[in-house]
Each structure stands twice: as C-alpha cells, then as structure tokens.
Amino acid sequence: MSLQPIETGTGSIETRRAASASSSASTAELAATAPGGIKVIRRNGKLTSFDGSKISIALTKAFLAVEGGQAAASSRVRQLVAELTTQVTQALTRHLNGGGTLHIEDIQDQVELALMRAGEHKVARDYVLYRNERAKERAAEAAKQTPAQRAKAALNVKLDDGSVVPLDEPRMHRLTAEACAGLTGVDGEEVVTAAVRDLYDGIPEAELSQALTLAARARIEKEPNYTYVSARLLLDAMRHEALKFLGEPQTRPTFEEMKGLYADYFRDFIHKAAELELVDPKLCLFDLHTLGEALLPDRDAKFDYLGLQTLYDRYFIHSNKVRFELPQAFFMRVAMGLAMNEVEREARAIEFYTLLSSFDFMSSTPTLFNSGTLRPQLSSCYLTQVPDDLHGIFGAIHDNAMLSKFAGGLGNDWTPVRGMGAYIKGTNGKSNGVVPFLKVANDTAVAVNQGGKRKGALCAYLETWHRDVEEFLDLRKNTGDDRRRTHDIDTANWVPDLFMKRVMEDGPWTLFSPEDTVDLHDLMGEAFEKRYNEYEKLADEGRIKNYKRVQALGLWRKMLSMLFETGHPWVTFKDPCNVRSPQQHVGVVHSSNLCTEITLNTKAGSEIAVCNLGSVNLPAHIVDGKLDEAKLEKTINTALRMLDNVIEYNYYSVATARNSNLRHRPVGLGVMGFQDALYKLRLPYESDAAIKFADESMEAISYFTIKASSNLSEERGSYTTFKGSLWDRGILPIDSIKLLSDARGAQYLKQDGSQSGRFDWNTLRARVQTVGMRNSNCMAIAPTATIANITGVSQSIEPQFSNLYVKSNLSGEFTVINEYLANDLKALNLWDEVMAHDLKYYDGSVQKIDRVPHELKEIYKCAFEVDSKRLIDAGSRRQKWIDQAQSLNLYMAAPSGKKLDELYRHAWTSGLKTTYYLRTLGASHAEKTTITDGRLNKVGNGDSAGSSAAAASGPITMPRAATDVSGANVCSILDPGCEACQ
Structure with missing residues (x-):
C-alpha cells in the first residue's frame, strides 16, 4: 500500500529512518484498532493487504517534505503522527470488523482530512498539491495507452459458479439509468464512475452489485433522492438471490425486465416456501395466477434505502439465510394470510395487498413477520395481571415467556403482589416484596428472544400507592445492588388522580401493601378516593401495620428525578384510562402495554388483553394541501377489516x-x-394551526374508524360484551371527556371537549346503538418506528428528531435527510454541499444557519427545539377522539426540576392517559449527527448519587447529564422497546 512516495533532497536513508521511528510509535495502537482481512484496491484494480503502518510512513514523509530532514526528530511530530495514524486507521476500519475493501483514494482522503483537523494546513496543502500532480501524471499515462493495453487492463468478475467473465459495464449503466428514472438531482453516470473506481480484478459477483449500491448511498448526504437510487440498485442483488434460489432460468433481470417475471416468480415462491414449511400450505390453495397478475412491480421503486434494507434484513422469508421473498411477494403473502378466512379470499387478498403496497396503511411488525406462516402470531401487544401467590406469579412469568416467544410486546400489572415486609401466612415469614420477582421477569425477557428476531420486550407497571414504589423507581439505576435492578425491561408508574391532587395540594401520601387494601387497585375516581381515605384512617388507628407515610410532592419529585436520570419509570394515569374506557362495565384497566398506547382490561387467570395494531400513513392522505377525507375513509374501511381479521386468524400461545x-x-x-x-x-x-390539525385529523380518523367498526358489526355481528358498554350507552370517545371532568373535578381538567361540526356524530351515535360495534376498542397510536422506516415517513406523531442524522443497525449506517427541507432549499437555490456540511455541524438544526429563511426555520424545528408543552397540547387534542391512548414522547432540550414538574402536571390536567419516553439533551452537547456509535440511542445514564435525597425536599435537583445525548434515543431498528408495538 503506497500513499505518497515523497522523497526529500537528502536521499531516502534519513527519510526511511525517520518514518520508521514514527511508525513504531503507533504500532501497538494499530494492532489494537485495525481488524484483519481488509484489502486495499489499488488504482490498477489489484488488491493488497491493508497495512496501517504505511499510513504512519506516509504521514512522516509529508512532514519531512514540508519541514525538512530534522522534522521526524521532533517529539511533537512523532506524537502527532502516531495520533493521526490511529485516527485514520480507526476511521477507515471501524465498520470493517469482518473484513472488506478500501480504495487507495479513500485512505488518502482520510489522511488529508486528519491533517486539516489537526491544524497542519501547510502539510495538508503540500499533500493535496502532490496528489493533484500525480493524478495528472496518471491521466497522461492513461491517454498514451493503446486499445490493446486498455483491454488487457480491463476488470474481470468472478461469477457465483466460479467462472470468470469480463465486467459488463453497459449493464451497470442500464441498472443505474433505471434506478435514476423519475428522480431529480441524481446522476447515474456519476454512480457508475464511482462504483468502477472501487472494483478490482476478480471481484465476486455479489460485491459488484454492492459496489453500485454503496456508490449511490454515499451520495445521499448531498442529494436525498439518492436514497431511492440506492434502494433500486439494492433490488438487483435481491432479485438475483431470490431467483437463483428458486432455480429460475434468468437470475439477473433489470428492474424493467423483472416486471414480466414477477407473476411466475410469485407462484414459484409460494410453492417453494410451502415445501420448505416456511409458509402455511393453505396459501397454495389460493388462485396464485390471479394473485400474481395483480402484483404491481412498479411499487418496488417506492422504497427508500433504509426501508428496503429493513425489509430484507428483518422481514423477508428466508431459508438458511438466503432471502427468496421479494417486496411485492412479501406484501401479497401478508395479505393472503389476512384474507385466509374471507369468503372471497382472492378479491380480499388483492384489496389488502393493494393497500399495503401503496404505503397508505401498514400493519404492525408481528403481522408482517408472521402472516401466512405456519404460526401466525400477528398481535402486537399483550397485557397481563400478576396475582399475589407463588403459583400465580410464576404462571404469569411463564405466560410472558410463551407470549414473548412469538413476537409479542408485554405489559405486566404487578400491583397485586404484596410489598416488602408483608406477612406470609404459609411460611409465617415476611415478603421480600415485588422487586425480586421483577428481576426474574427481567431475565426471562432476555432469555426468550422472540424466535431469534429480537430479545423479549416487557414493561412492568406499579400503582403509586404500592409499598414498594420507592424501590420500583430505582429499578433502572446503574448503581446499587444489582440483584434489585432490572436493566432490560421498561417500567411505568400507574398514577391515580388522587395522588396528583395530593401533589397539587402538597398533601401527605400513604404507601400500602396490597394484601391490606385488596380492593384499591380495582377502584377509581370518587370510589377510589373514599376507600383510600378509609385505609389511611385504619393505618392511623394502628389496624394496618405495613404502611409508610410520605409527602406526595416528595415522591412526585423522585419520580421525575428518576425519569430524567434513567428514562424510567414512565408516567401513566390510571383514572382517565378507566373513566373513559368503553369497557368499564366488564372490568378494569390495570396497566398499559410496552409502549403506553393500549388501555384494555386485565384480570389474573381470566383476562389477558390482546391488541392488534396498524397505522394510517397520514401524509399519503394530504392531497392538494388538505386532508383527503374520501381517500382516508376508504383506507380505514379496508384497514379495520384487516385488523379485525387478525383476531380469528391469530395464533395464541396462551388460551386466556x-x-x-x-x-x-x-x-x-x-x-x-x-x-x-x-x-x-x-x-x-x-x-x-398544527394543534388544530392534530384535532381535526384525529376527529376524521375517529369518525371513520367507529363507522367502519359499526359497518363490520352489521355484517359480522357485534362483539360479545357490547351490551352495557359506553358504545351501547351512546357515549363515544369525545363524549367521555365529560365523565372524566365529573370524576376528577373541572378545576383539574383543561381538555377541549368540543366537536367541530364537520361530521354527523349524532347519526353515528344512533347507528352504533342500533347495529353495535365489531370491536370493543378501535384506536391507539403506536410508536411505528420500524413500519415508518419501511414506508419512508416520520415516526408516529413525533416531531422530526433532526434534519440530518445517521441511523445505525446491523446492516450498517443509514443517512437520513429531511427531504422536505432539502426540496424547499433547492427551490430557493440554497441546497448545496456547504448547506449539507452546515447541517452536520449544527446537528441537523437550521436555526443557526443564516442563509435559511425565517419561515423555514419555523417549519423545520427539530424535536428539541419545539416547546414541550405544545407536544402535550397536540396530544390532548388527539386524545379527545381516541378510545385507547397514544405513545407520546416528550422532548426537553434543557431540563430542570421546575420545567419537568410543570410539564407533567400539564400532561395530567390536559387529560392525557399516558406518556412515553422523556427525551432530554445533556448540559454539554458535543455530539454530531455523523457520530453513530450508539450514543444517540441511549435513554439516559446520569449519575444517580444524591437523587433520592434531592427528591425529598426543595426544588427537584436533576442529575447532570453526560456529554452524550441523554434520553435522545432515536427509535432504532433493533430497539425492542419500540419495535414490539410497530
């Protein structure tokens, strides 16, 4: 490997000695940082092994050329060369742990960049000038070559069968031309030129295809449309892998050629997958010819790179790691499963497929994983209650394992389990409380890893009056007795309204063990308040022994302090979940789920709540600057039928x-x-206006969803427990706000309960009471981290995290650029390489970039630049219309105790049922968006020292965050805490 063979005027002996001395200083570091198996592509297409010490030699030569023969004797230069060598080596190899290739030009680029960053501008300038001179010399030499010499230097490709053929460069041009079709700002010839530079003689067929994809992907930062080019080029490798596995005669069709092959491929795919016992053999009984002809191959071009790579890595059917399912076959396979029990199953399968492949609606991850397979576990969420006996506790943990095995996200209600110090009659001893059992549940979640796709995902809930609540708050701390810590499960507070009233009034609060207050967990509103006061009186009289009296405000402060420090427990509100529940006549909502959007009844031994999720792609329904309500209604009618079909078709690992x-x-x-x-x-x-749109769009969704469920009820019959529900009583979600106001007191509820008048709600109420509802609950807003990636839209109801950032997963790094911002800047002739660098420098924010107009700065504020209270205001407007809840993350750039106190009080008085993660930025924010070592995915790791004492009195003292992003976790593809509810 040669970087820069600069020779000094005194000959090469001194140079070699100086270079060798400098090189030895970094040998140990290079050995530790440079993985093996890395090859360097030279300019003639030949390969040599990567040798990090040559970087040190080249750097030393660069200093000698500028500073003279004595430069290497300087300890400053020797140390600097060693540091720069390590930096360059790490930058080049950190993502090549399994081996790979580097081009000589990439290495020289990194050396140049390292010199500039170190402030060695004279050396860097000389280095740049030298590279330019050598480039001109090489161009002149190439121009003198004869056609025969150029043909001799042509590259060859090693095919999968071992044969060697000349590089088919015209095909590369065809592929890139098709990939760039219909896109602005992209250049297919530029992609081919860059890809050819990274080829070497004898390159395997798979690497050749990858080179084109990576060449396009490297250009996403300067032009967002390259994400679509990258995806379309990635399809070439996918087609080859799938068609070769199926033994098809043509395995390298281009995008256009594949259109004529898709139908036959689909039929062969279904039969092969059934033969391998990867899909249900019943799929072979469908009219596969009709379904194959209904496929829309053009829709393969809708994916961006992140979306398509996500599908390939996580969702496609595979055999021995060979993926032979292509995107449109994937969507049809999912649709066939959902249509399995339909009378006109082909017609319904095509209807479902058409909706999914349009991206107007997307089913949740478990549905996409498992529909049409031998074990179709399609449900997203399971809520359970843990009883207060040993058999019941371990029975609940067993249920967790079985449900988790097949990709379900879990929410456990642990409140019934007696607290520490409680009397145990069977052993005449005292209980160790709920925490040791939570540790077992934590380890079970880790051990049962959902079919190898991801580790188990569980959230434990505890009501705020529980005797062990203070220990519960500490479960996610990184300090203390690790036997009483649960690092792998989420936790959430289940907060009754009475506690919040005591906080508002700075009153006392009493912690009880549940075996002494057996009915408290099932009560709410005035009934809860009355009974709780009676229990406090019994404690005062000495008739209840195992209790603890604290100040409500002190406990509240510790809750918020732990939320900031560890990201847990989340704050969820018991009373609005129950008082507004349509199903309060047959049970109690004791907890939410893994992502705090599901609010369904649970009862130990008889009621494990299940919910099936899917999400409407809202921007796909914005047409000509307004919400297309006709299209929205059509989408929801089909989507709700798909969700309802899951219930019979679903595989249940637990009978309850x-x-x-x-x-x-x-x-x-x-x-x-x-x-x-x-x-x-x-x-x-x-x-x-945005808050108003949150209100109006959710009203439309609510109206059409309730109407669709009522229509299904008329066709298929109402759900069994409809009689006596709020639906049956003519109380729709918007009407139930009054119930909460009456129960809580109007002074503690500031939620708008008005209707817009845009829809005929009175007629819908009457219809629901007449024909019933097919579904007890219809709406819940999940985080959608993964399915939003697949469809290429922003997650759920989240504000944009950043306008430019890098998302990492097992497949590598994915640059994500706000295409809307880029397009607006293009229209103003402001989008250029400098703007892209400015976005990087300011962590994806446009607020400090002077060239960006004020109007765009307002529209393109990032999550931490938006007023946190406005997130709650928008959430409150949505909650008006939803019969369940929403996964609402709260962002705060500069948190303080006072701000958090005000924010969460505002959440309660605004009528929210639940909140999700609190995402905060550290006091010293040094991250750049291109730093992708996982720090963007942390929930918080501040020092916990003194937090308990701080919570007891005075202002909330927030633990100081580290220099990374504390709490700013962009939901990543591999985040089980989010993906289980997608």
Whole structure:
C-alpha cells in the first residue's frame, strides 16, 4: 500500500529512518484498532493487504517534505503522527470488523482530512498539491495507452459458479439509468464512475452489485433522492438471490425486465416456501395466477434505502439465510394470510395487498413477520395481571415467556403482589416484596428472544400507592445492588388522580401493601378516593401495620428525578384510562402495554388483553394541501377489516389471551407521519394551526374508524360484551371527556371537549346503538418506528428528531435527510454541499444557519427545539377522539426540576392517559449527527448519587447529564422497546 512516495533532497536513508521511528510509535495502537482481512484496491484494480503502518510512513514523509530532514526528530511530530495514524486507521476500519475493501483514494482522503483537523494546513496543502500532480501524471499515462493495453487492463468478475467473465459495464449503466428514472438531482453516470473506481480484478459477483449500491448511498448526504437510487440498485442483488434460489432460468433481470417475471416468480415462491414449511400450505390453495397478475412491480421503486434494507434484513422469508421473498411477494403473502378466512379470499387478498403496497396503511411488525406462516402470531401487544401467590406469579412469568416467544410486546400489572415486609401466612415469614420477582421477569425477557428476531420486550407497571414504589423507581439505576435492578425491561408508574391532587395540594401520601387494601387497585375516581381515605384512617388507628407515610410532592419529585436520570419509570394515569374506557362495565384497566398506547382490561387467570395494531400513513392522505377525507375513509374501511381479521386468524400461545380477544375483539388503528403531514401543509409543529390539525385529523380518523367498526358489526355481528358498554350507552370517545371532568373535578381538567361540526356524530351515535360495534376498542397510536422506516415517513406523531442524522443497525449506517427541507432549499437555490456540511455541524438544526429563511426555520424545528408543552397540547387534542391512548414522547432540550414538574402536571390536567419516553439533551452537547456509535440511542445514564435525597425536599435537583445525548434515543431498528408495538 503506497500513499505518497515523497522523497526529500537528502536521499531516502534519513527519510526511511525517520518514518520508521514514527511508525513504531503507533504500532501497538494499530494492532489494537485495525481488524484483519481488509484489502486495499489499488488504482490498477489489484488488491493488497491493508497495512496501517504505511499510513504512519506516509504521514512522516509529508512532514519531512514540508519541514525538512530534522522534522521526524521532533517529539511533537512523532506524537502527532502516531495520533493521526490511529485516527485514520480507526476511521477507515471501524465498520470493517469482518473484513472488506478500501480504495487507495479513500485512505488518502482520510489522511488529508486528519491533517486539516489537526491544524497542519501547510502539510495538508503540500499533500493535496502532490496528489493533484500525480493524478495528472496518471491521466497522461492513461491517454498514451493503446486499445490493446486498455483491454488487457480491463476488470474481470468472478461469477457465483466460479467462472470468470469480463465486467459488463453497459449493464451497470442500464441498472443505474433505471434506478435514476423519475428522480431529480441524481446522476447515474456519476454512480457508475464511482462504483468502477472501487472494483478490482476478480471481484465476486455479489460485491459488484454492492459496489453500485454503496456508490449511490454515499451520495445521499448531498442529494436525498439518492436514497431511492440506492434502494433500486439494492433490488438487483435481491432479485438475483431470490431467483437463483428458486432455480429460475434468468437470475439477473433489470428492474424493467423483472416486471414480466414477477407473476411466475410469485407462484414459484409460494410453492417453494410451502415445501420448505416456511409458509402455511393453505396459501397454495389460493388462485396464485390471479394473485400474481395483480402484483404491481412498479411499487418496488417506492422504497427508500433504509426501508428496503429493513425489509430484507428483518422481514423477508428466508431459508438458511438466503432471502427468496421479494417486496411485492412479501406484501401479497401478508395479505393472503389476512384474507385466509374471507369468503372471497382472492378479491380480499388483492384489496389488502393493494393497500399495503401503496404505503397508505401498514400493519404492525408481528403481522408482517408472521402472516401466512405456519404460526401466525400477528398481535402486537399483550397485557397481563400478576396475582399475589407463588403459583400465580410464576404462571404469569411463564405466560410472558410463551407470549414473548412469538413476537409479542408485554405489559405486566404487578400491583397485586404484596410489598416488602408483608406477612406470609404459609411460611409465617415476611415478603421480600415485588422487586425480586421483577428481576426474574427481567431475565426471562432476555432469555426468550422472540424466535431469534429480537430479545423479549416487557414493561412492568406499579400503582403509586404500592409499598414498594420507592424501590420500583430505582429499578433502572446503574448503581446499587444489582440483584434489585432490572436493566432490560421498561417500567411505568400507574398514577391515580388522587395522588396528583395530593401533589397539587402538597398533601401527605400513604404507601400500602396490597394484601391490606385488596380492593384499591380495582377502584377509581370518587370510589377510589373514599376507600383510600378509609385505609389511611385504619393505618392511623394502628389496624394496618405495613404502611409508610410520605409527602406526595416528595415522591412526585423522585419520580421525575428518576425519569430524567434513567428514562424510567414512565408516567401513566390510571383514572382517565378507566373513566373513559368503553369497557368499564366488564372490568378494569390495570396497566398499559410496552409502549403506553393500549388501555384494555386485565384480570389474573381470566383476562389477558390482546391488541392488534396498524397505522394510517397520514401524509399519503394530504392531497392538494388538505386532508383527503374520501381517500382516508376508504383506507380505514379496508384497514379495520384487516385488523379485525387478525383476531380469528391469530395464533395464541396462551388460551386466556385467545378467549379474551374473541370476547372483546379490540384493535388499535393509529397514525404515522404526522410531522410529514405538517410539512406538506407548511405548518410549524408548535403552531396553533398544527394543534388544530392534530384535532381535526384525529376527529376524521375517529369518525371513520367507529363507522367502519359499526359497518363490520352489521355484517359480522357485534362483539360479545357490547351490551352495557359506553358504545351501547351512546357515549363515544369525545363524549367521555365529560365523565372524566365529573370524576376528577373541572378545576383539574383543561381538555377541549368540543366537536367541530364537520361530521354527523349524532347519526353515528344512533347507528352504533342500533347495529353495535365489531370491536370493543378501535384506536391507539403506536410508536411505528420500524413500519415508518419501511414506508419512508416520520415516526408516529413525533416531531422530526433532526434534519440530518445517521441511523445505525446491523446492516450498517443509514443517512437520513429531511427531504422536505432539502426540496424547499433547492427551490430557493440554497441546497448545496456547504448547506449539507452546515447541517452536520449544527446537528441537523437550521436555526443557526443564516442563509435559511425565517419561515423555514419555523417549519423545520427539530424535536428539541419545539416547546414541550405544545407536544402535550397536540396530544390532548388527539386524545379527545381516541378510545385507547397514544405513545407520546416528550422532548426537553434543557431540563430542570421546575420545567419537568410543570410539564407533567400539564400532561395530567390536559387529560392525557399516558406518556412515553422523556427525551432530554445533556448540559454539554458535543455530539454530531455523523457520530453513530450508539450514543444517540441511549435513554439516559446520569449519575444517580444524591437523587433520592434531592427528591425529598426543595426544588427537584436533576442529575447532570453526560456529554452524550441523554434520553435522545432515536427509535432504532433493533430497539425492542419500540419495535414490539410497530
């Protein structure tokens, strides 16, 4: 490997000695940082092994050329060369742990960049000039070559069967031309030129295809449309892998050629997958010719790179790691499963396929994973209650394992388990409380890893009056007795309204062990308040021994302090979940789920709640600057039928879950891409107009969803427990706000309960009471991290995290650029390489970039630049219309105790049922968006020292965050805490 063979005027002996001395200083570091198996592509296409010490030699030569023969004797230069060598080596090899190739030009680029960053501008300038001179010399030499010499130097490709053929460069041009079709700002010839530079003689066929994809992907930062080019080029490798596995005669069709092959491929795919016992053999009984002809191959071009790579890595059917499912076959396979029990199953399968492949709606991850397979576990969420006996506790943990095995996200209600110090009659001893059992549940979640796709995902809930609540708050701390810590499960506070009233009034609060207050967990509102006061009186009289009296405000402060420090427990509100529940006549909501959007009844031994999720792509329904309500209604009608079909078709690993789901038939239709919809409407997230749109769009979704469930009820019959529900009483979600106001007191509820008058709600109420509802619950807004990636829109109802950042997963790094911003800047002739660098420098924010107009700065505020209270205001408007809840993350750039106190009080008085993660930025924010070592995915790791004492009195003292992003976890593809509810 040669970087820069500079020779000094005194000859090469001194140079070699100086270079060798400098090189030895970094040998140990290079050995530790440079993985093996890395090859360097020379300019003639030949390969040599990567040798990091040559970087040191080249750097030393560069200093000698500028500073003279004595430069290497300087300890400053020797140390600097060693440091720069390590930096360059790490930058080049950190993502090549399994081996790979580097081009000589990439190595020289990194050396140049390292010199500039070190402030060695004279050396860097000389280095650049030298590279330019050598480039001119090589160009002149190439121009003198004869055609025969150029042919001799042509590259060859090693095919999968071992044969060697000349590089088919015209095919590369065809592929890139098809990949660039219909896109602006992209250059296929530039992609081919860059890819050819990274080829070497004898390159394997698979690497050749990858070179084109990576060449396009490297250009995403300067032009967002290259993400679509990258995806379309990635399809070439996917087609080859799938068609070769199926033994098809043509395995290298281009995008256009594949259109004529898709139908036959689909038929062969279904039969092969059934033969391998990867899909249900019943799929072979469908009219595969009709379904194959209904496929829309052009829709393969809709994917961006992140979306397609996500599908390939995580969702496609594979055999021995060979993926032979292509995108349109994937969507049809999912649709066939959902249509399995339909009378006109082909017609319904085509209807479902057409909706999924349009990206207008997307089913949740478990549905996409498992529909059409031998074990179709399609449900997203399971809620359970843990009873207060040993058999019941370990029975609940067993249920967790079985449900988790097949990709379900879990929410456990642990409140019934007696607290520490409680009397145990069977052993005449005292209980160790709920925490040791939570440790077992934590380890079970880790051990049962959902079929190898991801580790188990569980959230434990505890009501705020529980005797062990203070220990519960500490479960996610990184300090203390690790036997009483649960690092792998989420935790959430289940907060009754009475506690919040005591906080508001700075009153006392009493902690009880549940065996002494057996009915408290099932009560709410005035009934809870009355009974709780009676228990406090019994404690004062000495008739209840195992209790603890604290100040409500002190406990509240510790809750918020732990939320900031560890990201847990989340704050969720018991009373609005129950008082507004349509199913309060047959049970109690004791907890939410893994992502705090599901609010269904649970009862130990008889009711494991199940919910099936899917999300409407909101920006896909913004047409000509407004919400297309006709299209939205059509989407929801089909989507709700798909969700309802899951209930019979679903595989249940626990009988209690099946029985509950068939009785109540709850589903959760949600939304994603809310931020994208605001971009299309030109509305800043924190504006009054955006809050109004949150209200109006959710009203439309609510109206059409309730209407669709009522229509299904008329066709298929109402759910079993409809009689006596709020639906049956003519109380729709918007009407139930009054119930909460009456129960809580109007002074503690500031939630708008008005209707817009845009829909005929009175007629719908009458219809629901007449024909019933097919589903006890219809709506819930999930995080949608993964399915939003697949469809290429912003997650759920989240504000844009950043306008430019890098998302990492097992497949590598994915640059994500706000296309709306880039397009707006292009229209103003402001999008260029400098702007892209400015976005990097300012962590994806446009607020400090002077060239960006004020209007765009308002529209393109990032999550931490939006007023946190406005997120709650928008959430409150949505909650008006939803019969369940929403996964609402709260962002705060500069948190303080006072701000958090005000924020979460505002959440309660605004009528929210639940909140999700609190995402905060550290006091010293030094991250750049291109730093992708996982720090962007942390929930918080501040020092916990003194937090308990700080919570007891005075202002909330927030633990100081480290220099990374504390709490700013972009939901990543591999984040089980999010993906289980996608």
